Amino acid sequence: MKTLKVGMLGAGVVGSQIARLLIANKSDLASRAGANLELVSIAVKDSKLKRDGIPAALLTNDAKSIVNDPQIDLVIEVIGGIDPAKELILTALKNGKSVVTANKALLAKHGAELYAAADKANVDLYYEAAVAGAIPILRPLRESLVGDHVIRVMGIVNGTTNYILTKMDENGAAFADALKEAQALGFAESDPSADIEGFDAAAKAAILAGLAFHSRVTDNDVYREGISKITAADVKVAKAMEMVIKLLAIAELTPEGAVSVRVHPALISRTHPLASVRDSFNAVFVEAESAGQMMFYGKGAGGAPTASAILGDLVAVARHKVNGGIGPKESDYADLKIAQIGQTKTRYLIRLNVADKPGVLESVAHVFASHQVSIQTVRQTGAGDKAELIVMTHSSNESSLSATVKDLKNLPVVTDVASVLRVEGVN
Incomplete structure (x- = not known):
């Protein structure tokens, strides 16, 4: 069986889990991919730090050595952020390596440039884990629904805010108290602004909109409001009206044929499928012309769920390496205008x-x-x-x-x- 060498950028919560699963499930993954997937190098900030289940010999401080190594076939990027992730991914693509990433911030800001580089090098760029963790939503939009016309995508794509709003709804908690609880349980960072002010959800909304409507959408195109101004009184009124407040990412076609992309808290009826999505879970509700209404639900974050999505993409791009061909390229033919709020x-x-x-x-x-x-x-x-x-x-x-x-x-x-x-x- 052919062997494909895998390099990884980052070994935090997600990266460490990916590495452990690649090593532990090597035989199963080989059978599914049609090739042995051999993890040969992992770039980290501190290569001397011991990581359970990961051989120290795999660790390196030199990220560039991975993307420039001619022996490495596939690269996984899980360091996040814009720099140095952007330059590393572009270099890997230029050098003919297919890339799997979970980097929503980078894709939402520079997705077109990454796609162009992958297209030029005739390699894959996969990123299922960038939106909603383990939930398979990007590939259905990118592949399964490509023969349909999507009308609207509406989802809960940030677990931190959903946890906070759930506690406010179910326990009558004030926003500040629910946030502290989320931080204590590890659902929110010490600086939670990316989540509670909607930046994280906006990046994901841009990615969803681009795939759903075959147009280039960046995070700057997304209207954004967070949940920090939601009060216990708002939640009480919502309850009295048989409604619930959720932070929603919405991408839809306007009557004029433009794309509206927005992230903001909103009231939805308790009978709506999204109303029952609790705690840190995510869900994306899709409406298409022929397929009708569908909802994709599951764990939207965390080491294991995100690793599941990453490894699913890794198997897909490995199959392409073995059998020839590549996956879908950027689909931006519609080039729809972005509607102002x-x-x-x-x-x-x-x-x-x-x-x-x-x-x-x-x-x-x-x-x-x-x-x-x-x-x-x-x-x-x-x-x-x-x-x-x-x-x-x-x-x-x-x-x-x-x-x-x-x-x-x-x-x-x-x-x-x-x-x-x-x-x-x-x-």
């Missing part, structure tokens, strides 16, 4: 603290009407200084809804706009 159609749930006196509702309704935003329901709670209006709108352009909120803040009878949340997946 103001062009997107959505719905709002707006909580207003108002004066409890005659004419308040009329004044508020007038503001909505002036921007041609239709109100679906209005509910008042409290009285006196604690009177609150909860307004649910019908679908409208984001720009009209945003202008409505701006004018409501200046209305004399409105003491405060307590919160504004988008509503998704509700007819």
